[in-house]
Amino acid sequence: MASKLKIHSNQDRFSLYSLFVLIVASAGGLLFGYHFAIISGALSFIKAAFHLSAWSEGFVVSILLLGGLAGALSAGSIADKWGRKKVMLITGVIFIIGSLILTTADSYYAMLLGRFITGMSVGLTSVVTPLYLAEIAPPHYRGRFVCVFQLMITLGILLAYGINIGFAKEQQWRLMFLFGSMPAALQCIGLIFLPETPAWLMRHGEIPSALEALEDLRDDTEWKEHLPEMKKTAAPKKQGTWKLLFQSQFRYVVFIGFLLSIFQQITGINTVIFYAPKIFEMTGVVAANDALLVTFLIGVVNCLSTFISIWLLDKVGRRKLLLIGTFGISLSLMLLTFAFLSKWVLNDAIAVISVMCYVICFAMSLGPITWVILSEIYPLIIRGKAIALALFANWFFNYVVSLTFLVLLDKLGAGGTFFFYGLISLISFAFIYFCIPETKGKSLEEIEQIVTRGKFR
Numbered sequence: 376m377a378s379k380l381k382i383h384s385n386q387d388r389f390s391l392y393s394l395f396v397l398i399v400a401s402a403g404g405l406l407f408g409y410h411f412a413i414i415s416g417a418l419s420f421i422k423a424a425f426h427l428s429a430w431s432e433g434f435v436v437s438i439l440l441l442g443g444l445a446g447a448l449s450a451g452s453i454a455d456k457w458g459r460k461k462v463m464l465i466t467g468v469i470f471i472i473g474s475l476i477l478t479t480a481d482s483y484y485a486m487l488l489g490r491f492i493t494g495m496s497v498g499l500t501s502v503v504t505p506l507y508l509a510e511i512a513p514p515h516y517r518g519r520f521v522c523v524f525q526l527m528i529t530l531g532i533l534l535a536y537g538i539n540i541g542f543a544k545e546q547q548w549r550l551m552f553l554f555g556s557m558p559a560a561l562q563c564i565g566l567i568f569l570p571e572t573p574a575w576l577m578r579h580g581e582i583p584s585a586l587e588a589l590e591d592l593r594d595d596t597e598w599k600e601h602l603p604e605m606k607k608t609a610a611p612k613k614q615g616t617w618k619l620l621f622q623s624q625f626r627y628v629v630f631i632g633f634l635l636s637i638f639q640q641i642t643g644i645n646t647v648i649f650y651a652p653k654i655f656e657m658t659g660v661v662a663a664n665d666a667l668l669v670t671f672l673i674g675v676v677n678c679l680s681t682f683i684s685i686w687l688l689d690k691v692g693r694r695k696l697l698l699i700g701t702f703g704i705s706l707s708l709m710l711l712t713f714a715f716l717s718k719w720v721l722n723d724a725i726a727v728i729s730v731m732c733y734v735i736c737f738a739m740s741l742g743p744i745t746w747v748i749l750s751e752i753y754p755l756i757i758r759g760k761a762i763a764l765a766l767f768a769n770w771f772f773n774y775v776v777s778l779t780f781l782v783l784l785d786k787l788g789a790g791g792t793f794f795f796y797g798l799i800s801l802i803s804f805a806f807i808y809f810c811i812p813e814t815k816g817k818s819l820e821e822i823e824q825i826v827t828r829g830k831f832r
């Protein structure tokens with residue numbers, strides 16, 4: 376049925392059809408990034424339209440993250456029960472509903488409702504899309520497939536920044552939100568043609584459909600040799616419960632996934648994604664009216680640097696890239712601290728360079744690789760719930776960082792604040808060095824066997 380493309384890796388090859396599957400599924404990332412970032416340009420118009428106080432303004436921004444929390448927490452159980460594909464479809468529909476509520480909102484409360492609902496779909500997609508991508512990818516391409524999710528997030532952010540610039544003059548904030556429903560509608564149509572993941576199908580005893588999906592997705596016969604292994608790991612067992620996450624053989628992977636997910640946020644990426652113009656204004660490099668342009672530039676750097684990870688992840692490995700990236704993040708933040716604390720003539724230039732280096736290092740490491748590792752380290756029986764737990768923490772700390780950043784700036788000053796994030800980044804480097812093993816090139820079934828034998832460390 377599917378046309379085949381000869382793309383060789385060590386053993387596996389993926390079909391042209393699986394590229395279509397990859398693009399449609401990872402569009403969830405585009406919606407994530409778009410709805411996450413669009414508010415930065417729409418906010419001032421919403422504030423004027425509904426006469427918002429500073430507090431209400433902050434709440435319109437942060438309620439999306441609360442929706443994200445709710446979405447992430449519920450995604451795991453329903454993705455295990457109903458299947459990954461169904462949850463992606465539901466998520467697409469919720470994205471459309473949320474965008475339409477925002478487009479037509481005639482009161483502050485309608486805005487809050489719309490933001491919470493889109494937040495829920497962002498939370499759902501952050502769990503189910505990487506899960507889906509990891510389960511349809513051939514082992515030697517898994518890193519790159521899941522990385523495409525991060526690429527789509529960065530593209531979504533960039534698109535939102537571009538739309539913000541485009542619609543800013545006419546103050547068309549409603550159109551900014553309406554635009555977000557279009558990729559969701561296209562994705563919903565595309566999703567009809569996607570298979571459920573082979574792992575989920577096998578786990579639910581639907582072996583013929585699982586084999587059909589594998590035939591369509593793969594252009595090699597390698598997977599046939601691993602069938603007994605796949606069937607064994609996926610064999611229907613008792614339903615994975617939340618309690619199971621804390622059993623001794625799973626505790627370690629649950630713990631490191633949880634922490635990695637937190638580090639992705641508390642190293643401060645969203646302070647740059649949201650406050651880049653403010654940071655540059657403080658250095659005096661950028662005038663206030665250049666803010667949208669600077670933000671767009673950060674978006675471009677963020678998006679392009681993700682390709683470094685896509686290119687290297689399955690060659691160099693997750694661990695090395697993570698270590699290089701987090702070390703670079705720490706160094707960039709220390710340099711930024713220096714730029715703020717010293718009175719050197721080149722400080723402004725150093726501040727800009729260090730923010731750019733920070734974004735590059737994040738985009739090639741903690742950004743994408745967190746999704747990759749979360750989607751591959753958990754055994755199938757706990758996978759949905761364990762990713763949901765880690766992503767719950769991710770959204771929670773995203774919320775904490777966005778709430779506390781301005782307070783930190785006020786109390787510690789810019790130098791102190793970035794020094795604090797720099798220290799956290801050094802701790803994340805040490806955590807990765809001591810706790811995260813390499814998973815490059817191993818099939819999900821191999822990783823599962825290693826984890827359940829307690830040999831993952």
Ligand code: BGC
Nearest residue numbers: 528529644645648677742743
């Ligand atoms: C993070 C987001 C962040 C984005 C930036 C994602 O991996 O989860 O919080 O805004 O990367 O590109």
